[in-house]
Amino acid sequence: MEKYAILISGLSLIVSVISLIFSILSKRKASALARENTKLANGMLELEVRSSISDSTFRVNEVAMKMNSLIAKRKANEISEVESIELEALKNNWRSAVQGMLNAYDEACTKYIDGKVDKERFKKNYHVEIRNLLESAALKEFFDPHTSRYKAILKVYNEWENLEQ
Numbered sequence: 001m002e003k004y005a006i007l008i009s010g011l012s013l014i015v016s017v018i019s020l021i022f023s024i025l026s027k028r029k030a031s032a033l034a035r036e037n038t039k040l041a042n043g044m045l046e047l048e049v050r051s052s053i054s055d056s057t058f059r060v061n062e063v064a065m066k067m068n069s070l071i072a073k074r075k076a077n078e079i080s081e082v083e084s085i086e087l088e089a090l091k092n093n094w095r096s097a098v099q100g101m102l103n104a105y106d107e108a109c110t111k112y113i114d115g116k117v118d119k120e121r122f123k124k125n126y127h128v129e130i131r132n133l134l135e136s137a138a139l140k141e142f143f144d145p146h147t148s149r150y151k152a153i154l155k156v157y158n159e160w161e162n163l164e165q
Helices: 002-075 081-113 119-135 137-143 151-161
Strands: none
Touching: 002 081, 002 119, 081 119, 081 137, 081 151, 119 137, 119 151
16 A cells, blocks of 8 residues: 555656746746747837838928929919919918828837837938938927927937936
């Protein structure tokens, strides 16, 4: 009877050790899959950010192109009343498009601040773009430090450009 108890205890120990090994291997595999899924999700998020920025930038450029000929006509005093009205409508459309673009950049910067995107890659991809936004004379009115709605863009810009902070 004692031999059976020892044999059963020994088999239980072997089964427990094998179970422990399989458990450790499963945990490692699950961790690797979780890391891979996180990378995939981050990649999808980065693509979504880039797509949103690209779409909104395209819209701004599209409206600006429509405005250019009318602005040239106005400068040459060759603009009709209808074209003048169209130019004003296009200016409003351009302003709306710019705000949409800035909203896309602000959302991207929020994701950067929250650590939801790879910070090194984000800085590499957007450093020049964000600097150009804030240093653009045409967009100065949107980036007043006290009244701007685009606080995340300002925060990222200051982090990257203001080395005294």
